[in-house]
Amino acid sequence: MAAFDDVRVLAFDTFGTVTDWFTGITTAVSNAAPTVDAAAFTRAWRTRYAPIMGRVEAGALPWRGLDDLQTETLHDVATEFGIVIDDATATRLVRAWRTIPGWPDAVPGLARLRERYTICALSNGSVALLTEMARHNHFGWDFIGGSDLWHHYKPARETYCGLATLMECEPSEVMMVATHQSDLDAARGFGLRTAFIERPDEWGGAPKDDSGSPHNDVHARDLIDLAERLDAP
Amino acid sequence: MAAFDDVRVLAFDTFGTVTDWFTGITTAVSNAAPTVDAAAFTRAWRTRYAPIMGRVEAGALPWRGLDDLQTETLHDVATEFGIVIDDATATRLVRAWRTIPGWPDAVPGLARLRERYTICALSNGSVALLTEMARHNHFGWDFIGGSDLWHHYKPARETYCGLATLMECEPSEVMMVATHQSDLDAARGFGLRTAFIERPDEWGGAPKDDSGSPHNDVHARDLIDLAERLDAP
Incomplete structure (x- = not known):
């Protein structure tokens, strides 16, 4: 595709897009x-994910790693659901984000795309989390x-442009791949190309807007469809 | 091996150890x-590699990426050899470090080691250089x-300990793998474990000390021998 x-x-978003x-x-x-x-608990936990990172990016909280933020929101959700989660269980649940399964098309799709492109995770998870995943x-x-x-969370400029800098290329030479339009809108604002991936089951049957901008x-x-559209072998 | x-x-040194x-x-x-x-030109160029990075780490030069340093030392060596290298040729030669071949045991050895360990490059090359390599x-x-x-070159602490931090582990949970004793001595000084790899042909037949501390x-x-010794499948 010329x-x-x-x-x-x-550059791939991971939570929801790849896994x-x-x-x-x-x-x-x-x-x-x-x-x-x-199911309700999981959705409530995930719903608290973007807002707490947004507070870090807004400067309302100092930089803290994702596991730390997820621990805080986990306890908040537990309170909302009327249960108490002990520390060992909290650690286990927070670390469960490291071993969530890939979508069935992830491994074959990434392998095809890697033949033609340099493929990177660009996620709000830590390097260690993403390595384990x-x-x-x-x-x-x-x-x-x-x-x-970068000590920054998407949609901060430092993440998108930081990856382009490490790859020694212009932002326009990087295509962000995500199932969340807000991620793609931010990426486009910083000069990256964008690819929307439909993930109708991301929220486990709850509504998900897959229309894409x-x-x-x-x-x-x-x-796999992305590999077709990008002419990857 | 208990x-x-x-x-x-x-954590693998790359230039000489893996490639x-x-x-x-x-x-x-x-x-x-x-x-x-x-052969003589190549050895002279490589001999200037550590000293110029050492000047950056000593604060005599501000941070500059490896390609930039290699360009400077390339022109120095050209002068020494009585030739002039134009910019396009310099770029081509500096970029040749991105596609140097792996030693024959590298791919099969790394694959075995990866079965048991998380394997990382820890090199003075840039992320983009190492990705291309x-x-x-x-x-x-x-x-x-x-x-x-990290904007630091080995043997600076920031590199060894920086990798341990990103991997969310203690320095003692990281083993540095290199064919250069100075790299391993620095790593050990910061608490890492060390593995020496013999590369008798690293300097193309010129003497190389492979005794190891x-x-x-x-x-x-x-x-491959390392995989055996570390009980990797």
Whole structure:
């Protein structure tokens, strides 16, 4: 696809785009707290994810790693659901985000895309979290862009442009791949190309807007479809 | 090998330990400057590698990326050899360090070690350089620790301990793997474990001290031997 010949690097959001957090976390919650509605609990936890990172980026909180933020929101959700989670269980649940499963198309799709492009994770997880997730799922990243490299969370400029700098390329040579339009809108604002991936089951059957903005450069059903659209072998 | 059960991460020096810079660079020099003794030129260039990084670490020079330093030393060596290298040729020669070949044991050795350990490059190359080198050679790094992540060069503490921090582990859970004793001595000084790899041909037949310090935790002939000694499958 000639229009994207200048793209050299694909930057992937991970939670939701490459991996199925709903399945992984509901399973972990079911095991850890059998009395609660695991699906509702998982959705409530995930709903608190972006806002607390937003408070860090707004300067209302100092930099703290994702596990630390997830521990705080986990206890908040537990209170909301009327349960108490001990420290060992909290650690286990927070670490469960490291071994959430890839979507079925992730491994074959990434392998095809890697033939043509340098593929990087660009996620709000830490480098260690993303490394463990990749080893667990056999994702073959060329490079892992974790939030602790920059001490910033998406949608901060430092993450998108920081990856472009490390890859020694222009922002326009990087295509952000995500199932969240807000991530893509931020990336486009900093000069990256954008690819929307449909993940209708991201929220485990709860509604998810997969329409995607017409401003995206590519709209794909999944990562295999993305490989087709980007002419990866 | 029970003594190393606490090691979780292997950190690899790349130039010389995993890849054969002498072969790669003499080939590039032969093509670019057919009139010079390519072996002698290559050795002279490589000899200037550590000292100029040392000047950056000593504060005599501000932070500059490896390609920039290599460009400066390339022109110095050209002057020494009585030739002039134009900018396009200099760029080509500096970039030749990105596609130097792996030693024959590198790919199979790394693959075995990766089964048991998280494997990282820990090199004075940039992330982009190391990413290109890995793609060229099909090295399957879990993570690439390039000097531009820290704006420091080995043997600075920031590199060894910086990688341990990103991997969320103690320095003692990281084993540095290198064919240069000075690299291992520094790593050990910061609390890492150490493995020496013999590379008798690193300097293309010129003498190379492969005796290794008795303080090293492991001494291996190559990366396959290292896999044996670390009980990797």
